[in-house]
Amino acid sequence: MQKAIAAARTRINSNPPDILLASLPKSGTTWLKALAFATLNRATHSPSDAQHPLRHHNPHDCVGFLEMMVTQDDDEALLRSPRPRPLLVQTHVPYSLLPDAITAEGSRCRLVYVCRDPKDMLVSFWNFYLKEAATLAAAGCGGGWVGESAAAGLTKFEDVFELFCEGRYPGGPYWRNALEFWHESQRRPNEVLFLRYEDMLGDPVGNLKKLAAFMGCAFSEEEEEAGVVEQIVELCSLASLKSMDVNKNGSTVLAFRNVAYFRKGQVGDWKNYMTLDMAARLDKIVEEATRGSGLTFAGLVSHN
Template sequence: MMANSSAEELLSSLPREEGITSAYSYQYQGFWYAPRSLPGLIDCQNQFQARENDIFLVTAPKSGTTWLKAVLYALMNREACHPQDPAHPLLKQNPHQLVPFLEILKPTEYDSVSNSSDKSSSRIFGSHIPTASLPKSIIKESKIVYLCRDIKDTFVSLFHFTSHRSSPISLENAFNLFCRGVSISGPIWDHILGYWKESVERPDKVLFMRYEEMTDEPHAQLRRLAHFIGKPFSQEEENSGLLDQIIKLCSFDGLSKLEVNKTGNWISNVRNDSFFRSGVVGDWKNYLTAEMASKLDQITEEKFHGSGLYMT
């Protein structure tokens, strides 16, 4: 693990701005990070070695990460842990415990991750790391599932996530920082574009998914995800209602009512229930003015122009 003195020295050398979810954010390799996440990111860049059958679920923060972690875990482990099993791990543990963020793990913990029954060496990791900063072995060896969400909803969810801050930040201040790209793993547009381009160039290695499509057509998206990770549903599984069972187990309503997700802290001062606020598509309409929404749409259109990616 990066020594405290080395971490402090690094932070002191980086551009710093006010943060949305923390007092300060630091710019590293073109993106912004909270001070506590940078040492782990640098550790994994230097020490993590991906395996060919590792699977990485990558998102910009507050894009549906918790939900897709649950879905991916249930999908990968459906033979060993049937979704209707009353002792299913998702009923007892937070999805972030079952599918850990790579950049939060210590280097000594990389090889101990064993969250898939598919093969003895399979591992599932979550991450918010942009393509520019991913450990090279991940790009070369592993499959990546990328989930994006309407940027207006992403911002509103991110703002509500600031409730654990010691000093509150106003919606207007957070919005201005977000529009300037000063958000965790932001600019969000660069984050999304990086994985979009990878998915176009290497569709066998990078699957690009949308939160809204998962909400609108969960069966089709579940089949798509299962096929991508090499575990397509058999006709027998289809006939038995397994897809519906996985969708029910991993539903926002179901997960949010579990005791493990209503109480306690998964990490430091971040409450487990803060990962289960709303999940509603279009919730931004309750918080953003028409002018704010228009500004985010305009930035998104300008950033994505010519890429083939449309999100507004």
């Protein structure tokens, strides 16, 4: 992962993406990829089309990873070759480590960040880890604890909870990663959009319209009247994606099994894994780290 980040910082200069989706793992990445891809490509692929790419490919194969783009043998040719516009990619890299061509003033790249209640995010990643531990370790995507878990026998959720509270997670400490993108969204609201997973679940249509407008492809009145927004929301819903044969079988280009990306997608599942004391402790860590920033998160537990 560190090698990929270093390569990205120095190589993605001549052909930066037009839209970069950013997140920490298990904070709504797969859903955001599906929504953004379907929205950008709706003129070519109607959401009702039986041959829509999302019906035959996992969202992670429809929208590539920035980190993967710079670790292939032919990465130089890939980055410099003409590609369809707008170019949409995704990353787990912290804002401070992104290539200058993406973050520099005047860059054409727009960034969309999605955050999630860290308690639910950790629970989701824990379940993903239980299914894909070997692949995560081989990819170096453990955030300082996946490989350690296998070596030290950290097989209990309580153990990884402690590591998470120390800031050890793929993409860096949760609070630092989210804060970096939050600050940029406040400083450059026309170039950085900050979304919350819980808000998207509560109002998927409204948030999809916001996403489309930000990406420069707002829905027309005719499209809204025809129900295109709702069709995309339905196509990209967890229930829809989870039911597709492609997501029940096979693996993504990252070698993770497609089925591992789809579990519950619910708000508050942390209650099945954490005590109230654990939840309050983690919330307090996040609150103290983000105090004064204006950044708030859903699902905070009172620890007074």
